Amino acid sequence: MSVIYLLISVSIVVAIFFFIAFIMAVRKGQYDDDYTPSVRMLFDDELKTKPKQIKTTPEKQV
């Protein structure tokens, strides 16, 4: 038994593993909305810092 059988098999198994991950992601609907998550990830915890902001910068640009 040559090592090449083992290596190729392992590489295919790894590829299949990623392929299954892809299928699961599609099924969960991760590819349905390709815009909102990109905006959402940029929100920080604005809520917590908010009271401080109101005092220090009462004037906002219009």
Added chain:
Amino acid sequence: MDTSQSCFHCGLEIKKSDLIVFDSKNFCCKGCQTVYEIFSTNDLGCYYDFENSPGATPLDIAGKYDFLDNEKILEKLLEFHEDNIAVVSLTIPHIHCSSCIWILENLQRLESGISTSMVNFNEKTVRITYNSDAVELKKIVNLLSAIGYEPYISLENYETGVKTEDRSLTYKLGVAFFCFGNIMLLSFPEYFEANEFWIDQYKGFFRWLIFALALPTFFYSASGYYISAYKSIRSGMLNIDIPIALGIIVMFVRSTVDIIMGHGQGFFDSLSGLIFFMLLGKMFQIKTYNFLSFERDFKSYFPIAVTKLADGIEESVPIYDIVKGDRLLIRNQELIPVDGILLSSEATLDYSFVTGEANAIVKNSGDKVFAGGKQIGQLIEMQVLESVSQSYLTQLWSNDVFQKKVNQHFKTITDQISHYFTPILLLIAFAGFGYWIFFDVNTAFNVFTAVLIVACPCALALTAPFTFGNILRILGKKKIYLKNALVIEQLAKVDTLVFDKTGTITTTEKSTVHYHGIPLSETQECLVKNSLRASNHPLSRMLYAEMPDVDFLKMDSFEEFVGKGIEAHFEGNKITLGSPSFVHANQPQVLAETSIHIAINGLYLGKFVFKNAYREGLSQLFKSLSQKYELHILSGDNDGERAFLEEFLPVDTNLVFNQKPEQKLSYINDLQEKGKNVMMVGDGLNDAGALAQSNVGISISENVNVFSPACDAILDASEFQNISSFLQLSKKAIRTIKMSFTLSLLYNIVGLGFAITGNLLPLVAAIIMPLSTVTIVSFVTIMSTIYAKKLHLK
């Protein structure tokens, strides 16, 4: 525009008289200020940090959503409801920026009963999970409305359950890509044909592994092509999918035979690559605008419930539960959902939704009222004559001609080519086979299969998807949203254009007034407004309403000259208002401009210009279109503006007035019977039939987020003057495709040269196939972009 003059919340220009300063910020109305107060007291002021003036003015919705108390309606709207957990998806047309996402995903700060909310920006929906014991849906909807995010709930929501999305193309593409990549890697060693010991040793293993990987691609990913080819053979049309399916199958069979017989590694690499690229093209061509819908019917416009009066008690009932004899209450701005008899003494109904006629109709007690009318004014009471499904409007919709024909026998350009391509291809394959059979049977079979493999019109099949996909995106950026790629081909064929009048070539916005000239001082403004007060001319009334409030002045004398203007005297000041000749202005009368000129004490000051109700650039657009197209205007209105339009538009424009929806439809039909390819541009439901009947129906919309009738394309009204360029671009798209077809045929000829002489090696096939794909894709993308640039569309 001076920034200090726009509203901090909604960004609209603030009229001086309405300015509200709160928390050192400017607001245009009480509503905007209230929303700001709600946000700032709840520490949600960040809303204004992401985007400048992201908000919308909340409208008065008192009582509008009372129907959400009705359990039956509630259950229909909810996506999920068990114990106290409820999930609802609401469509909110106002969603347009990151601030919207942020505030809507922080709703729990405003209402503790809400546990989570998720925005889908592309679909403009928010999915809210809430505790139904702690808060009612009605309260949530009222909260959303109060902060300017009023959801749109129509009869359509009542029927659609949870939507299931079709993701099969994504799966197919994923499978094809996975197989393609692995097969390519595994094929590599054999490309070099080195007779080294280790390659010989593992040949079998590699080949059978490749075979196994090719199976999912062949059976699953490519399945769409076999189905389409089978259908087209049955219907007797030779479409492009036949040679594709033939090529794929032959490739698979020959490669399998090659492996079994030990001839070689076969063409599995080219096979999976080909399928992958073609699916990629398909994916690229589908550009969906999730927030738009091209298949709307009356259900998207109708309310979900209406107020029923039973024994003196008001009750919200789903409109499907209305029966003959019920008494209904219709509030201001509400749509009448069924035919009936008016019980109140007077109603003012706006039927523009059905007829396109802009003027409201007054009905008296005992008159019949039809579904689709919108009540303007106070609350009215009516008695139902027909249920929803029996009403005139719904009957009209159920009429077959009003449905957009799904199965139009339209031959695409690709299909036209393949009509010749397929027979020629088969001819060459058989000729090659017939020639070689005299020398060597084995080679003859090789040549036969090689011809079918190499000529598999992969590049041909990719041309149209990539060209149209690119054009679709370019047009989408210019705010014309096409239903699918087929529309581009049909646009290129159009030779007759039909426009609706009201709402299409005219704007639906109220006319606004702008002042040009020497700025008026406050006293002068005061004098002008006081002079206007006495006049009954419509323009005077409009200008009077637009001007800021001033003190009342006592007038010494006043005279109105019909068709010219007015003259007023105040304490020795003489004010003249009217046409340029009347006020002795050295100003030419600008055609198609409505204006009032002003002179005080004989000194010319300037003019108030009323924004024309016709769309900007209309005259130029028609002028440029009239050279290439036959133009028609169909209007539901009376012919009051005929004279004006005749002067304004090219002479050969056909003007037809007083057209009912069915007449519009048959007008289009008549044109088509004369062999014309008609494009209809319309807006309201009154055009729906004509839009469906025409070859290309374009619905024009001031705000693409609000709802438009079933059509092939939705055009943002601000891009109206570009219609000519859009049509030209569609023609250029077809030209690009033709050029690219020539190019891909050249590839086929080179490939056939290899095939017919019996020299097609898997390596050659593996090189030609991606090479042709890459050239074709880059060629069509570059060409279509260049054409768009030339037409100033990019």
